[in-house]
Amino acid sequence: MADMIVLLRQVPDLVEELELNDDSTDVEREFMKFVLSEWDDYALEEALLVKEASQGSVTVVALDDPDVDQVLYTALAKGADKAVKLTGSEEGWIDSHQRARTIASWMRNQTYDLVLTGVQSVEDIDGQVGMLLAQELQHPHVSVVVSVETKNGSARVTQEFGGGRFSELDVQLPAVLGIQQSRQAPRYAPISRVRQAQQAGGLEEVPTEVSGGSGLTVRRLYAPESTDHAEMLEGSADEVADKIIELLRSRGLIK
Amino acid sequence: MASDVLVLVEHIDSELTDTSYELVGKAKDLAGGWNGEAVALALGSVDTSELAADRVLKMAHPSLDNYTPEAWLEALHAVVQERDPKLVLIANSTVGMDLGAGLSGRWGKPIAAYASAITGEDQDVVVTSQVFGGKLLAEAVIDGGQGVCTVIAGSFPGEAGKGGGATVEDLTPPAALGESRTSFVTTIEPEGGDVDITESPLLVSIGRGIESEDNIELAQEFADAIGAAVSASRPITDAGWLPKTRQVGKSGMKVKPKAYLTFGISGAPEHLEGMRDSDLIVACNIDENAPIFDIAHFGTTTDLFDLLPALTEKVK
Numbered sequence: 334m335a336d337m338i339v340l341l342r343q344v345p346d347l348v349e350e351l352e353l354n355d356d357s358t359d360v361e362r363e364f365m366k367f368v369l370s371e372w373d374d375y376a377l378e379e380a381l382l383v384k385e386a387s388q389g390s391v392t393v394v395a396l397d398d399p400d401v402d403q404v405l406y407t408a409l410a411k412g413a414d415k416a417v418k419l420t421g422s423e424e425g426w427i428d429s430h431q432r433a434r435t436i437a438s439w440m441r442n443q444t445y446d447l448v449l450t451g452v453q454s455v456e457d458i459d460g461q462v463g464m465l466l467a468q469e470l471q472h473p474h475v476s477v478v479v480s481v482e483t484k485n486g487s488a489r490v491t492q493e494f495g496g497g498r499f500s501e502l503d504v505q506l507p508a509v510l511g512i513q514q515s516r517q518a519p520r521y522a523p524i525s526r527v528r529q530a531q532q533a534g535g536l537e538e539v540p541t542e543v544s545g546g547s548g549l550t551v552r553r554l555y556a557p558e559s560t561d562h563a564e565m566l567e568g569s570a571d572e573v574a575d576k577i578i579e580l581l582r583s584r585g586l587i588k
Numbered sequence: 589m590a591s592d593v594l595v596l597v598e599h600i601d602s603e604l605t606d607t608s609y610e611l612v613g614k615a616k617d618l619a620g621g622w623n624g625e626a627v628a629l630a631l632g633s634v635d636t637s638e639l640a641a642d643r644v645l646k647m648a649h650p651s652l653d654n655y656t657p658e659a660w661l662e663a664l665h666a667v668v669q670e671r672d673p674k675l676v677l678i679a680n681s682t683v684g685m686d687l688g689a690g691l692s693g694r695w696g697k698p699i700a701a702y703a704s705a706i707t708g709e710d711q712d713v714v715v716t717s718q719v720f721g722g723k724l725l726a727e728a729v730i731d732g733g734q735g736v737c738t739v740i741a742g743s744f745p746g747e748a749g750k751g752g753g754a755t756v757e758d759l760t761p762p763a764a765l766g767e768s769r770t771s772f773v774t775t776i777e778p779e780g781g782d783v784d785i786t787e788s789p790l791l792v793s794i795g796r797g798i799e800s801e802d803n804i805e806l807a808q809e810f811a812d813a814i815g816a817a818v819s820a821s822r823p824i825t826d827a828g829w830l831p832k833t834r835q836v837g838k839s840g841m842k843v844k845p846k847a848y849l850t851f852g853i854s855g856a857p858e859h860l861e862g863m864r865d866s867d868l869i870v871a872c873n874i875d876e877n878a879p880i881f882d883i884a885h886f887g888t889t890t891d892l893f894d895l896l897p898a899l900t901e902k903v904k
Contacts, residue, residue, distance in 0.1 A: 351720055430693075458702065458726055459700070460692050460693075460736075461685060464690045465693045468690060469693065473769045475686065476682070493839055495838060495840065496840070497833055499775070500773070500775045502770055502773060547698055548697065549728045549729070551726050554726050561885075562881055563871060563881040563887030565887050565888065578899065581790075587815070
């Protein structure tokens with residue numbers, strides 16, 4: 334049995350065009366669409382799988398990110414037992430160090446066995462929140478985890494390396510895990526269930542103070558200037574196919 | 589604070605990774621500008637004779653032989669406390685994901701992650717990092733000129749880190765290594781038996797744009813027609829549509845075929861890391877702004893569902 338805390342965060346939807354703010358130190362967040370960080374979605378799924386296998390509970394927690402209520406209610410609809418929103422943070426790009434400290438200040442008053450969060454996010458330029466949180470709370474941590482199993486006060490986790498190599502580790506609880514992938518695809522919560530969760534309310538709001546920063550000063554953001562952008566092949570599918578075949582033939586790669 | 593640049597090297601089966609040499613080469617470059625040393629830290633058993641660092645620090649202990657984040661962080665932190673380097677470089681690998689932010693939190697110094705370039709401006713450390721899925725670069729300064737940097741593989745030439753000649757020092761492991769709460773169980777090696785995509789001179793590589801498992805046949809038919817193997821980006825193997833052995837990228841295989849033809853791959857940094865050195869890259873993606881076009885030699889925004897059958901037809 335394991336009582337788990339899952340950290341969730343909203344990030345800019347990369348499907349949308351990213352515009353920069355006036356001094357180019359951040360993306361323009363005001364009209365941007367935000368979505369749950371995909372790795373956090375895996376973390377939630379893995380926690381729900383662990384709960385199904387060995388009981389326990391799942392508490393989801395997030396800072397007051399844009400549109401985060403929807404994400405927390407969706408987590409409840411999927412099977413999380415409790416949802417907590419930590420308020421008091423400023424709007425904008427909240428760095429990982431601040432996130433970790435804020436969450437740690439709340440966690441010091443909680444009881445839990447295991448903390449799961451996404452292994453990374455698309456904007457954690459000052460490092461991954463899970464690993465920073467582990468240092469704040471002095472817990473052992475493992476990142477790039479693709480499978481979790483709990484038993485008798487420890488977790489057996491599978492950590493992924495490149496090239497199809499993995500290792501299995503046993504970690505004493507409490508511990509923090511950065512999840513790369515869940516054992517199965519994140520479950521879907523029907524809109525009706527999300528609506529039910531919303532109507533039932535039950536989002537716990539906890540005011541927190543955010544302290545300190547990352548010690549990193551972003552001078553500017555910019556789109557990578559491609560020095561040699563691909564030469565684009567134009568024409569119908571047929572014409573483009575001809576050009577590609579010719580590229581391969583001229584190099585002697587196909588007959 | 590010393591002026592040294594410390595590199596945590598990594599190894600697989602007692603051999604150093606390519607990225608270890610890349611980082612040591614960069615460390616020499618940076619440390620030269622600060623009148624410090626390029627120092628490589630090797631934990632566990634590994635042959636470091638080829639490293640061109642000024643100094644190689646070696647630490648051996650039973651709990652360091654098989655990697656665990658806790659023991660390695662303990663060892664790394666002890667060395668960093670002792671030597672007070674200006675900058676610590678770690679690859680943005682699984683080890684770097686564990687230890688980069690871990691060391692930042694423990695040491696109380698900043699970290700710049702996902703770095704693809706690092707420069708010294710007098711005593712300042714300026715880092716260029718890939719953010720937002722590689723759609724943007726961030727240029728950031730490490731406050732106080734001391735911290736940690738995790739670096740994307742392939743960012744720097746490896747040759748500069750090779751040649752040997754380092755002074756080797758054996759270090760005493762910290763006592764806390766014996767108290768680790770994390771224990772190594774076993775290593776799972778790659779499954780054999782499938783196509784070895786690292787050996788194939790031609791790869792037809794598919795990504796999310798292929799939309800469904802059934803559509804993989806379109807890519808397979810074209811691959812069969814030209815004698816290529818089918819590889820994929822992470823979403824495809826995660827979905828179980830192709831075995832893990834077909835995955836190209838940071839967490840998959842590094843490939844360098846004569847031709848790498850992509851269909852429906854947008855080109856996240858993690859994917860590019862595994863294929864950027866291919867001789868010829870031709871990319872097909874309906875989003876003209878997809879990052880894959882910044883690395884491909886030739887590109888097209890033709891719909892892959894029109895292009896793949898046309899290609900197969902023409903070769904037949």
